[in-house]
Amino acid sequence: MAIDRFAFPTTIHFGPGARHLVAEHLTAQGLRRPLVVTDRGIAALPLLDAFLGELKGLDATAFSGIAGNPVASQVMAGVAAYRAHRADAVIGLGGGAALDVAKAVALMVRHPGDVLEYAWDHPAVRPMDQGVPHFVAIPTTAGTGSEVGRSAVISDDVTHVKKVLFSPLLLAKAVFADPELTLGLPKAITAATGMDALTHNVESYLSPAYHPLCDGIALEGTRIAARALPRAVEDGSDLAARSDMLMSSMMGAIAFQKDLGAVHSCAHALSTVSDMHHGLANGIMIDHVMRFNLPAATDKLAELAHVARVPGGETGSAEARATAFVAWLGTLKAELGIPARLSAYQAARPITRGDFARLVEVATADICHQTNPRPCTAADFEQLFASAF
Numbered sequence: 001m002a003i004d005r006f007a008f009p010t011t012i013h014f015g016p017g018a019r020h021l022v023a024e025h026l027t028a029q030g031l032r033r034p035l036v037v038t039d040r041g042i043a044a045l046p047l048l049d050a051f052l053g054e055l056k057g058l059d060a061t062a063f064s065g066i067a068g069n070p071v072a073s074q075v076m077a078g079v080a081a082y083r084a085h086r087a088d089a090v091i092g093l094g095g096g097a098a099l100d101v102a103k104a105v106a107l108m109v110r111h112p113g114d115v116l117e118y119a120w121d122h123p124a125v126r127p128m129d130q131g132v133p134h135f136v137a138i139p140t141t142a143g144t145g146s147e148v149g150r151s152a153v154i155s156d157d158v159t160h161v162k163k164v165l166f167s168p169l170l171l172a173k174a175v176f177a178d179p180e181l182t183l184g185l186p187k188a189i190t191a192a193t194g195m196d197a198l199t200h201n202v203e204s205y206l207s208p209a210y211h212p213l214c215d216g217i218a219l220e221g222t223r224i225a226a227r228a229l230p231r232a233v234e235d236g237s238d239l240a241a242r243s244d245m246l247m248s249s250m251m252g253a254i255a256f257q258k259d260l261g262a263v264h265s266c267a268h269a270l271s272t273v274s275d276m277h278h279g280l281a282n283g284i285m286i287d288h289v290m291r292f293n294l295p296a297a298t299d300k301l302a303e304l305a306h307v308a309r310v311p312g313g314e315t316g317s318a319e320a321r322a323t324a325f326v327a328w329l330g331t332l333k334a335e336l337g338i339p340a341r342l343s344a345y346q347a348a349r350p351i352t353r354g355d356f357a358r359l360v361e362v363a364t365a366d367i368c369h370q371t372n373p374r375p376c377t378a379a380d381f382e383q384l385f386a387s388a389f
Helices: 018-028 046-054 072-085 096-109 187-206 212-234 239-258 262-274 278-296 298-308 318-336 353-365 378-388
Strands: 004-007 011-014 034-037 061-063 089-094 134-139 151-155 162-166 174-177
Touching: 011 018, 011 239, 018 046, 018 089, 018 134, 018 174, 034 046, 034 072, 034 096, 046 061, 061 072, 072 096, 072 151, 089 096, 096 134, 096 151, 096 162, 162 262, 174 239, 187 212, 187 239, 187 262, 187 278, 187 298, 187 318, 212 239, 212 298, 212 318, 262 278, 262 353, 262 378, 278 298, 278 318, 278 378, 298 318, 353 378
Parallel strands: 011 174, 034 061, 034 089, 089 134, 134 174
Antiparallel strands: 004 011, 151 162
């Protein structure tokens, strides 16, 4: 299969084998000493050594000190690795956590202070005005779409509260989106990351902000995910389905420059309180929040039902079609093995009713729900978590 190239605005090399073009790209930029930023899971696989071996003519080394939801100390450890290697470029290789840390490492190589001082809501936020080294991204999951995003989500080591760094400076110079790297991912990871991609497309479309370009992308991203996600989860070797999900993931991340909604505020709270995987948290909460959104987003939910071709989504009133879309989300979750409710979530740190106060506090403070189609108060979040429990 040929490699497709397009820019939106990042130059994207998309297709099986795209990863083989990285060395040529860096060499053409006059770069010789890249730092590969990845996570512990990737480092334990043959993939990392194989990729390093492909970087012919380059003196590359890897930093793999990333696990779980990324925290500030991991970023600074990556910066130390960059300087120790005397690196001149950053390659992000992995899922959303690794790519977010790679962006933040690139930022902090040339910027002073603590990484969280660059979060948009810091009371004395520092300017990102020193430039960054050349950064390229290679996703290994189809979920966050961080490879095409201009933000990085980094948590405080102590409070675990997620902070967002946001700037066009954080955009990768090039993306090498190779669906072969997502082949064989476990079903649970494929399902959770896929629900993340679907949520990005759905929430960005429902956002009341004006951005018709993003609306078009989000609708198509939803259509692709609805068709491909069950196939990708069922058959880890289905390259066409994996390619579709990688594309839907990037489309969702491009679309959500329009902003997101209350599903993400709930998910950020769940990750903060229990370290729940972000995509899984979105997957658990999406149908509950969409049911809450029904009165304020009937027509748009009906349109989502149409593009996703859900049962009952093609004919009838807008209310009926919107309701069918919400029902389909619940059916999809069951098909993918996503827990229907928070009480069914099995982990070392399960969610309990005793967590509700903290969950509501974090979700209410989160910025994402400010562009939810239906305003969401602390009382609404309390009801959402209770109904999802």
